[in-house]
Amino acid sequence: DIQMTQSPSSLSACVGDRVTITCQASQAISTYLNWYQQKPGKAPRLLIYDASNLETGVPSRFSGSGSGTDFTLTISSLQPEDFATYFCQQCDELPLTFGPGTKLDI
Amino acid sequence: EVQLVESGGGLVQPGGSLRVSCAASGFTFSIYGMSWVRQAPGKGLEWVSTFSGSGGSTYYADSVKGRFTLSRDNSKNTLYLQMNGLRSEDTALYYCAKLRGDYAELPFDYWGQGTLVSVSS
Numbered sequence: 001d002i003q004m005t006q007s008p009s010s011l012s013a014c015v016g017d018r019v020t021i022t023c024q025a026s027q028a029i030s031t032y033l034n035w036y037q038q039k040p041g042k043a044p045r046l047l048i049y050d051a052s053n054l055e056t057g058v059p060s061r062f063s064g065s066g067s068g069t070d071f072t073l074t075i076s077s078l079q080p081e082d083f084a085t086y087f088c089q090q091c092d093e094l095p096l097t098f099g100p101g102t103k104l105d106i
Numbered sequence: 107e108v109q110l111v112e113s114g115g116g117l118v119q120p121g122g123s124l125r126v127s128c129a130a131s132g133f134t135f136s137i138y139g140m141s142w143v144r145q146a147p148g149k150g151l152e153w154v155s156t157f158s159g160s161g162g163s164t165y166y167a168d169s170v171k172g173r174f175t176l177s178r179d180n181s182k183n184t185l186y187l188q189m190n191g192l193r194s195e196d197t198a199l200y201y202c203a204k205l206r207g208d209y210a211e212l213p214f215d216y217w218g219q220g221t222l223v224s225v226s227s
Contacts, residue, residue: 034213042188043201043217044151055215069207091211095167096141096153 001092002026006099013104017078021102023071023088032092035064035073038101047086048073076084078104108132108216114205115221122192126221128185128202136160136180139205139212142187144198145220154200155187159208170196192225199223 013019023033031051036044046055048064051071056080061076075082083106088099114126128140141168142154155176164176173191178184185202199222203214 032211036214043219044214045217046185046213046215049206049215089151089213091213094156094165094210096156096211098151098153100150 001095002029002093002096002097004088004090004099006086006102007087008102009100009102010105012106013078014106015078015080019075019078019104021073021104022100023066023073025090025092029066029070029090031067031091032090033064033066033071034089034091035062036087036089037082037084037097038087044087045055108204109202110216110218112200112202112218112221115200115223117224117226118192119191119227120225122225123188123190124143124192124223125186125188126200126223127187128218130183130185130202130204133204135178135183137208139208139210140185141177141203141205141210141214142176142185143201143203143214143217144196145201145221146195149198152198156205156210157185158210159205164184165210189223192223194225197223197225 033051035048038044052064084100085103109131111129137159139158141156177190199220201220202218204216205212
């Protein structure tokens with residue numbers, strides 16, 4: 001199975017900050033990497049697919065990059081509604097696996 | 107508007123069975139892959155099972171293989187997960203999720219709100 005790791009596990013930041021979250025796969029996954037945002041008590045929401053493609057309706061302050069084993073999610077200017085937990089997920093092969101999450105709080 | 111509505115969760119004793127359902131609307135259900143993803147209380151996300159779209163293949167995580175059975179009724183736009191031999195470690199919120207296309211290795215572009223399964227004596 002492909003193991004996904006994320007860093008940091010938690011992060012405190014301020015409105016307006018630029019934030020970067022990293023995700024690493026245990027083996028190369030090309031660009032088959034997705035990012036999800038989850039707020040407390042809510043279902044996950046797809047933000048970025050195939051490493052760098054912005055899902056429809058997602059604000060442009062979110063961006064993704066990377067290929068192979070190393071990936072990043074960047075939020076260019078944090079907004080109050082961005083405080084949430086972020087998960088990466090590989091869809092290169094089954095079983096589909098998720099990172100442990102990065103909790104972003106104020 | 108895509109909607110996924112799960113139902114059927116509840117409290118069940120270890121070794122018991124439960125069937126959860128996911129009613130879908132707002133898209134052509136039969137041509138998309140559909141999955142269950144679970145989240146134990148306070149924990150991360152775990153993929154459970156996927157039913158591909160037109161191909162009709164099913165896939166399972168090793169942790170549930172042989173105990174859970176995934177099915178779909180395209181005439182009712184509904185996905186089912188039959189869970190047998192339930193264990194305490196199966197306790198989780200079970201999300202129904204739509205895949206972006208018809209095969210298994212794709213992003214989940216829509217999620218339901220989840221149905222809670224609790225396994226305890």
